Amino acid sequence: DGGITQSPKYLFRKEGQNVTLSCEQNLNHDAMYWYRQDPGQGLRLIYYSQIVNDFQKGDIAEGYSVSREKKESFPLTVTSAQKNPTAFYLCASSSGGSYNEQFFGPGTRLTVL
Amino acid sequence: AQKITQTQPGMFVQEKEAVTLDCTYDTSDQSYGLFWYKQPSSGEMIFLIYQGSYDEQNATEGRYSLNFQKARKSANLVISASQLGDSAMYFCAMRDYYGNNRLAFGKGNQVVVIP
Numbered sequence: 001d002g003g004i005t006q007s008p009k010y011l012f013r014k015e016g017q018n019v020t021l022s023c024e025q026n027l028n029h030d031a032m033y034w035y036r037q038d039p040g041q042g043l044r045l046i047y048y049s050q051i052v053n054d055f056q057k058g059d060i061a062e063g064y065s066v067s068r069e070k071k072e073s074f075p076l077t078v079t080s081a082q083k084n085p086t087a088f089y090l091c092a093s094s095s096g097g098s099y100n101e102q103f104f105g106p107g108t109r110l111t112v113l
Numbered sequence: 114a115q116k117i118t119q120t121q122p123g124m125f126v127q128e129k130e131a132v133t134l135d136c137t138y139d140t141s142d143q144s145y146g147l148f149w150y151k152q153p154s155s156g157e158m159i160f161l162i163y164q165g166s167y168d169e170q171n172a173t174e175g176r177y178s179l180n181f182q183k184a185r186k187s188a189n190l191v192i193s194a195s196q197l198g199d200s201a202m203y204f205c206a207m208r209d210y211y212g213n214n215r216l217a218f219g220k221g222n223q224v225v226v227i228p
Contacts, residue, residue, distance in 0.1 A: 031214055040220070040221075041220055041221075042117070042204055042218035042219050042220045042221055043158075043204070043206075043216075043218045044218075045215060045216070048214075048215065050214075058215070088156060090156075090158060092158070094214055099146070099148075099163040100146070100208070100214055101148060101160045101163060102160070102214070102216060103160065104150075104157055104158035104159075105157070106155070106156060106157045107156040107157060109156070
């Protein structure tokens with residue numbers, strides 16, 4: 001089955017630790033995105049990548065980093081510089097098809113203790 | 114900057130009835146796209162329907178239809194014949210065609226379908 005996988009679903013970390021969230025897609029999509037969702041809120045764009053080895057900051061990139069070494073993978077690192085990292089993180093990809101809609105993974109819920 | 118507004122409080126809907134979710138947007142672009150996504154309690158975002166700014170007809174996908182009023186900058190989602198599985202958060206989003214497929218999301222509408 002084609003789709004987007006994010007692991008793990010739940011993640012706990014101590015304050016001050018960096019943590020990397022995984023996002024893998026087998027849809028052969030060029031573009032990938034990372035969003036953050038806080039309770040009762042919509043999604044906010046952290047980083048996005050249109051092609052391999054290239055990525056751009058979104059609206060709330062401070063305290064986060066990404067890499068795009070392979071088309072299938074777009075990991076997100078939440079660094080200790082992120083002041084309030086506890087949130088639900090969603091990864092998405094898009095192909096540039098007729099609607100160019102974004103397809104989403106199941107999400108990772110990060111809790112920093 | 115784009116802005117999406119969804120201001121309705123949580124809604125309770127009787128099973129088999131229709132529900133309309135409001136979405137207004139603000140953009141100075143002439144070319145843009147509007148999306149609706151469903152987010153059940155499990156968290157994943159499910160694409161429902163799309164409307165392009167130049168589409169003359171309102172989009173429909175099964176029980177979902179989009180009431181697009183371009184002059185009012187409104188893109189309301191209509192769900193007909195509600196089912197218990199429709200209970201979820203619903204998000205309106207907009208993409209401009211010059212923004213690298215970036216989406217701007219509203220804060221969502223909560224829908225609970227009751228039997």
